[in-house]
Amino acid sequence: MTEKGMTKQRIKLCVGGFSFTTSTEVLSRFPETKLGKISQSSPYYDRTCDVYSFDRDPNVFSCILNMYRTSELHLPSNICGNAIRRELEFWEIPETQISECCWIIMFQVDQGEEISQDLAANFEKSTNVETESPCGRFRDSLWKCLDQPNYSRIAKIWNTVFMVLVAVSAINYCLETMLEFRVPISGAEINSSVRKNLSGNNLKIELLMFTKVYPSLSAIDLVCLCIFTVEFILHFLSCARKRKFMKRFLTWVDIVTISGGWSVYLTEMGFRNGFVAKNYDMFILYVVLRSFYIFRLFRFLRLSERFTGLKVIFLAINRSKSELILLGICFTIFATVFGSIQYYCEFENNHFDTVPISIWWAVVTMTTVGYGDYVPSGVCGYLVGSTCSLLGILVIPMPIAIIAANFNDFYKRNQQRQQRLKKQMPPPKKMSTIKVNPCLSKLTH
Amino acid sequence: MTEKGMTKQRIKLCVGGFSFTTSTEVLSRFPETKLGKISQSSPYYDRTCDVYSFDRDPNVFSCILNMYRTSELHLPSNICGNAIRRELEFWEIPETQISECCWIIMFQVDQGEEISQDLAANFEKSTNVETESPCGRFRDSLWKCLDQPNYSRIAKIWNTVFMVLVAVSAINYCLETMLEFRVPISGAEINSSVRKNLSGNNLKIELLMFTKVYPSLSAIDLVCLCIFTVEFILHFLSCARKRKFMKRFLTWVDIVTISGGWSVYLTEMGFRNGFVAKNYDMFILYVVLRSFYIFRLFRFLRLSERFTGLKVIFLAINRSKSELILLGICFTIFATVFGSIQYYCEFENNHFDTVPISIWWAVVTMTTVGYGDYVPSGVCGYLVGSTCSLLGILVIPMPIAIIAANFNDFYKRNQQRQQRLKKQMPPPKKMSTIKVNPCLSKLTH
Amino acid sequence: MTEKGMTKQRIKLCVGGFSFTTSTEVLSRFPETKLGKISQSSPYYDRTCDVYSFDRDPNVFSCILNMYRTSELHLPSNICGNAIRRELEFWEIPETQISECCWIIMFQVDQGEEISQDLAANFEKSTNVETESPCGRFRDSLWKCLDQPNYSRIAKIWNTVFMVLVAVSAINYCLETMLEFRVPISGAEINSSVRKNLSGNNLKIELLMFTKVYPSLSAIDLVCLCIFTVEFILHFLSCARKRKFMKRFLTWVDIVTISGGWSVYLTEMGFRNGFVAKNYDMFILYVVLRSFYIFRLFRFLRLSERFTGLKVIFLAINRSKSELILLGICFTIFATVFGSIQYYCEFENNHFDTVPISIWWAVVTMTTVGYGDYVPSGVCGYLVGSTCSLLGILVIPMPIAIIAANFNDFYKRNQQRQQRLKKQMPPPKKMSTIKVNPCLSKLTH
Amino acid sequence: MTEKGMTKQRIKLCVGGFSFTTSTEVLSRFPETKLGKISQSSPYYDRTCDVYSFDRDPNVFSCILNMYRTSELHLPSNICGNAIRRELEFWEIPETQISECCWIIMFQVDQGEEISQDLAANFEKSTNVETESPCGRFRDSLWKCLDQPNYSRIAKIWNTVFMVLVAVSAINYCLETMLEFRVPISGAEINSSVRKNLSGNNLKIELLMFTKVYPSLSAIDLVCLCIFTVEFILHFLSCARKRKFMKRFLTWVDIVTISGGWSVYLTEMGFRNGFVAKNYDMFILYVVLRSFYIFRLFRFLRLSERFTGLKVIFLAINRSKSELILLGICFTIFATVFGSIQYYCEFENNHFDTVPISIWWAVVTMTTVGYGDYVPSGVCGYLVGSTCSLLGILVIPMPIAIIAANFNDFYKRNQQRQQRLKKQMPPPKKMSTIKVNPCLSKLTH
Numbered sequence A, B, C, D: 001m002t003e004k005g006m007t008k009q010r011i012k013l014c015v016g017g018f019s020f021t022t023s024t025e026v027l028s029r030f031p032e033t034k035l036g037k038i039s040q041s042s043p044y045y046d047r048t049c050d051v052y053s054f055d056r057d058p059n060v061f062s063c064i065l066n067m068y069r070t071s072e073l074h075l076p077s078n079i080c081g082n083a084i085r086r087e088l089e090f091w092e093i094p095e096t097q098i099s100e101c102c103w104i105i106m107f108q109v110d111q112g113e114e115i116s117q118d119l120a121a122n123f124e125k126s127t128n129v130e131t132e133s134p135c136g137r138f139r140d141s142l143w144k145c146l147d148q149p150n151y152s153r154i155a156k157i158w159n160t161v162f163m164v165l166v167a168v169s170a171i172n173y174c175l176e177t178m179l180e181f182r183v184p185i186s187g188a189e190i191n192s193s194v195r196k197n198l199s200g201n202n203l204k205i206e207l208l209m210f211t212k213v214y215p216s217l218s219a220i221d222l223v224c225l226c227i228f229t230v231e232f233i234l235h236f237l238s239c240a241r242k243r244k245f246m247k248r249f250l251t252w253v254d255i256v257t258i259s260g261g262w263s264v265y266l267t268e269m270g271f272r273n274g275f276v277a278k279n280y281d282m283f284i285l286y287v288v289l290r291s292f293y294i295f296r297l298f299r300f301l302r303l304s305e306r307f308t309g310l311k312v313i314f315l316a317i318n319r320s321k322s323e324l325i326l327l328g329i330c331f332t333i334f335a336t337v338f339g340s341i342q343y344y345c346e347f348e349n350n351h352f353d354t355v356p357i358s359i360w361w362a363v364v365t366m367t368t369v370g371y372g373d374y375v376p377s378g379v380c381g382y383l384v385g386s387t388c389s390l391l392g393i394l395v396i397p398m399p400i401a402i403i404a405a406n407f408n409d410f411y412k413r414n415q416q417r418q419q420r421l422k423k424q425m426p427p428p429k430k431m432s433t434i435k436v437n438p439c440l441s442k443l444t445h
Helices: A058-070 A081-090 A100-123 A134-147 A153-175 A188-195 A203-210 A215-238 A242-246 A249-272 A280-305 A308-319 A321-345 A355-366 A379-395 A397-422 B058-070 B081-090 B100-123 B134-147 B153-175 B188-195 B203-210 B215-238 B242-246 B249-272 B280-305 B308-319 B321-345 B355-366 B379-395 B397-422 C058-070 C081-090 C100-123 C134-147 C153-175 C188-195 C203-210 C215-238 C242-246 C249-272 C280-305 C308-319 C321-345 C355-366 C379-395 C397-422 D058-070 D081-090 D100-123 D134-147 D153-175 D188-195 D203-210 D215-238 D242-246 D249-272 D280-305 D308-319 D321-345 D355-366 D379-395 D397-422
Strands: A010-015 A018-023 A051-054 A182-184 A211-213 B010-015 B018-023 B051-054 B182-184 B211-213 C010-015 C018-023 C051-054 C182-184 C211-213 D010-015 D018-023 D051-054 D182-184 D211-213
Touching (some): A010 A058, A018 A058, A081 A100, A100 A308, A100 A397, A100 B100, A100 D100, A100 D397, A134 A215, A153 B321, A153 B355, A203 A211, A203 A280, A211 A215, A215 A242, A249 A280, A280 A308, A308 A321, A308 A397, A308 B321, A308 B397, A321 A355, A321 A397, A321 D153, A321 D280, A321 D308, A355 B379, A355 D153, A379 D321, A397 B100, A397 B379, A397 D397, B010 B058, B018 B058, B058 B081, B081 B100, B081 C058, B100 C100, B134 B215, B153 B215, B153 B280, B153 C321, B153 C355, B211 B215, B215 B242, B249 B280, B280 B308, B308 B321, B308 B397, B308 C321, B308 C397, B321 B355, B321 B379, B321 B397, B321 C379, B355 B379, B355 C379, B397 C397, C018 C058, C081 D058, C100 D100, C134 C153, C134 C215, C153 C215, C153 C280, C153 D321, C153 D355, C211 C215, C215 C242, C215 C249, C249 C280, C280 D321, C308 C321, C308 C397, C308 D397, C321 C397, C321 D379, C355 C379, C355 D379, C397 D100, C397 D379, C397 D397, D010 D058, D018 D058, D081 D100, D100 D397, D134 D153, D203 D280, D211 D215, D215 D242, D215 D249, D249 D280, D308 D321, D308 D397, D321 D379, D321 D397, D355 D379, D379 D397
Parallel strands (some): A010 A051, C010 C051, D010 D051
Antiparallel strands (some): A010 A018, A182 A211, B010 B018, B182 B211, C182 C211, D010 D018, D182 D211
């Protein structure tokens, strides 16, 4: 067997009970790896049987040995990337040695890891500082009650009540703008002085000026406002980490909504007393304040504590920033180009008066919304319109599909996570702190 | 080999004919598992060869042994989760030991199982109580004839005839509302007293009041109604499990349709005799009764016995409840937020008069339906409209894609199920009742 | 080792060089299989080493042996279903023994096979009967020239010319309907007698009556018609299998187009001579004949010889019949139900006058086309409209996704097929006619 | 063992340490392969142990040996196609021997390779000729500054400034067409002589004739134009490979934009001096020149240097030419056929006056844009409309899904590529130049 000289010496390797054979020359091709440096003085060498024994996974080793033979490291797609990584570490082979065609395995496992970390970080329960005093304990349980809908039965009930109130206040907000839910203000003649400032007759402004909300709706709104204010104050007081609390998006939603609500209430009081209504600027301010009411809709985001899918959507979009930028750029370029082309193609058509309007048409066409407010009418315009809609349904979905795939990854991961947690697993006795060091493999002898 | 003392003793394991080697120290890392507790007094120990022999799958064992080596349990993605589960049970390793990155294997196999159970439960033939008397046998075959379209040749023909009748009655119902298929009522002047109650001229009410259905259509409708009534009575009488029968959705569709049909028929008779038409409230009742006609369309769902795809859609939607809730919440929040923003952005535009109308606009835009009944007209409104449509085609498909994937899983599973049944397989001699107990593996010695 | 009696006797199996061990009791669980019936008198038994040797794949055997151990047959997903089938045949295990969770492997391989056969059957070249006479050879090459665009250089050129002519005739057909490409007929006053039959003024009928096609367009059309006629006659004469030729869809497209073309030409001649125009019925016939012009568009389907993707679409749709039926049923039920509901919800709105119109609205909404010709206007109508559009984008894509996946399978398969053919492969020396019989494995001894 | 004669002689093969057994007869089935030609005189033969030893991958060999047994070559889907290719080369088995069902492995690996090459070729940095003179070095760094945004800090800043200028000039271009950003020209009465040439009053032409851009906007535009001109001149001068530079798309975008910009500027100067405005043809030329402004939007494509996703879209579309042709053909045929059918179905409806208009309707319906400018109104038209929209959402997405999948492949590949580059990998010490020759395997002895 050794007839061809010392260099081409045959070598026997026993990995996890399986025996592999190769020659020293083959192993010496990657001299910086563990196998490249191996010699009979190695602790893995077993003199009795003239074999090098390792207590490692034989399946992955089979691929690694192929690397020495063919100079390329191809990996089987059925083995978990993390398992491969461990083995590569042991055999002292850099990850970058993996050939490009098989790199996807490491890529996927890395992505999966990042998704898991994202999910873990976001579904981690916010803990409060625990104090021993009865007051402290009360504060703590109050906090949890208000903040974690799944904390206790009371928390659950409160959260449901809160959501109902949010829904009531949102519906209220919608109905308030309808004539059917409003009654005329008696002192309407006072406001008529303001009206002169208005050009033409705007229905919405007239509505706000000459009518007020039906009293019972108004009362419900006030009750909701009071409850939300109290809830927010309690939430703030019971909070132990006030700085962290103030950094939350939902805290600011609360602040804007509550302060906006009280401002509108006070302005409306002023209206009724006639002294604001005479001032047109004050009226505009009132409309702007009212528009802050929109923020109360964001309170629904609290549902994301219960319906994790909602949070997952935000996480997925958050991780897809580069795809969103791509989508934005594509969309802008396409809309501008097609809008401009259409502007000139329909030059003799009075519909596409300005480029911005043509761009609006292009947006409406590319998203296949197609309102029909601006429509091409010449042959040339038809061609541009067809191309625009076809390119819209061709290019726009491309980045969207990537974002949707990201969401899918997150969603499935989250489902798996929850199924795993459901199987009432104490986080697996990972022992992963015992970093597997090279010595471990020596133990087999 | 034992030079490093007793603890680091080398161990030979023979699993299904393949030999694995490791050390006792490695095995002792998970002391509560079968291998962790192993000793020379174990029945698996074969003193002659100093080897522990197991008659199990060597491929899965290879991964399990890696767990002892690296403290993480990674699984190959090509082995069926059920096979892995069996092996984990044998080696006394809890499922939760599987690392997070490989958990997907168990997740998928569990999901597949649930889908299979769902399908099996829903495509199971409803069996009737079998009685020996000739009357009982007749009742039984009548039931099967009416209930299972694939039971016999007659059942098939009857089902086809029934479907044709359903289609005829549905088409009839559509045509009845068209002026072309109606003739004026002679005593129309009587009704004119009722007409005073109407504000403006509503075409539909006038149609119902001053015209009646073309006699031949009317006759067809009556015939269909009679046949359906008889069919339902026979179906009910032949049924042995009346309680279960009454719980079906389709039973109630039948009841509502048939009772609605007869009420309308009687009311119309009254009309013709003039005594109902004088009463406006009675007329409204008549319209409401007519609207129950819609239920007759649900009779088409009986087709799901033949076209299993239809049932699969319902099963898939039924299993996707959480995704549907997510879709609903997303949709509501987005529509409300964008509707509200648009309400204020187009404040000076009389199109978006109230918030509910703006929400309707947002819904129409997000789903890319784009009727064009409400269209933004300012630059600000254009921007909000573009964002709204873009976010619509970005976010709405996310939960829908998950539901579609669920449907796909169900559909493919169903196809596989039917292909398998087609290969005329007597349900595989599963023997799975013989729970594989640990003793089995002792047999190898 | 045999201490537990004869029944639990250990057995050694050598499959393709790998040794497996198990007990006779385990093997006897499936007594009708090859291993279940094995005994020392079997030809596979090698007395010298007390081992049963088989020259088969050890990987698949590993799974098969697991079946004896756990009573369930799970298969690794990385092995090709066809390879598994071969091994199952050899080991005399029925395919139906495969557990439900792993059945997908066989399902996929069967589907792939069917797709391959479909593709092979449709892309097979149509061969003509070969005759030895010079006339026969000329006829044969003429046929190939006309029928197979890739046959020779001339065939390619002719096909391109033909496609250009088809395009010219199609564009001609579009332009003929435009006033810009028509000139008034001098004898227009003659036709005026016909006009009395028309109620109101229909632009299209007036166009056909009082104007004729611009002479040069008319001439181009006639030239095309002549060329197509000659081509068809040559195609028919050169064809050796006339019966098969007459069964083709494209042949009938040609026949309808050409006969329609000549009829229209003759009728128009009659028009100009004034004797047809006096007859209104004759005019209607003329319009109907003209409508057959649409068939000339189907000539474009000849492109499918060159752009195989077009044929693949038809193949995919052809194989997706059950999904198409499902789509049709879903679509019809949903449209009818939502149309009917909307009819009653918008009862006081004059827009939705009849149920068919409401169904049209539902179709337009579900497909998200949203013309805006019929739009709900009440709160109730808004809710139904939102639900309808949302359910449309939820349910309609489900069967469509399955059809699209079928197309994808076909398309990828076709790409693979063409890549393989490109590697200039003489159909692999399959030798697959040598059915692998059980004797083969005996050879190893 | 050799009792059955010489032909059925058992053979032992040791591949990478694993032993396989088979018979010579089995191996002789493919006599042109390495194993088919093997004999005891082969260098792989080891007389001592009566075994043929090869230092190759045992996993792939296992499949190859199965080929000899069953005459079909099936491959495991988990092994990388490139690794398989290497082994097939060694064993002298032609790739075409792979069975059709497993061909997908080679197909995918080939496609992946092509995508990688495409990406590598397109993201390669353009290098300039390096000269040693200080002038040359300055020129080189100037080139890199202007051409490679990631070259240095200054390059990055310049690129950002440039993009801002492009955006400013694009916004400017949009605003210029709005009446709000224009002032009336004093000498408007001069132009009135031109106006006579116009039929009717076209808003856009009037805008261009009687108003000019607001001076400050005009100034900004001029500044941008100057900067772009200077930048282009510097870019051109600093370029060492001028021929390659002139072949770029973006170079021509620059040329057209800049020359167009200056022409418009000069024409407008002429306008103000009154001597151009008298000529109507000159005015048309002016409009055409202005339309070249659209090209300035294409400058945004320079962003693709930074947002690689943009380039990836173009690469994906570039590779999907055949799918695009398929999409185009499908779309054209469907639109023409449905448009024509609708033309005749709605013959009595004045909406669908000509076939081209009907085709436009079909396009708008199939893409689900649904403007509502042309809407069917008869029952027949409704049916055709429903079918058209349903077929649109059925067939159009099919080729689009293939293109989207291509994009996805490119995008993921690009992500992997960038992750790999990020791990700061010097291109892996591939050593792949050492072509693995058959001698290597001899080394094991």
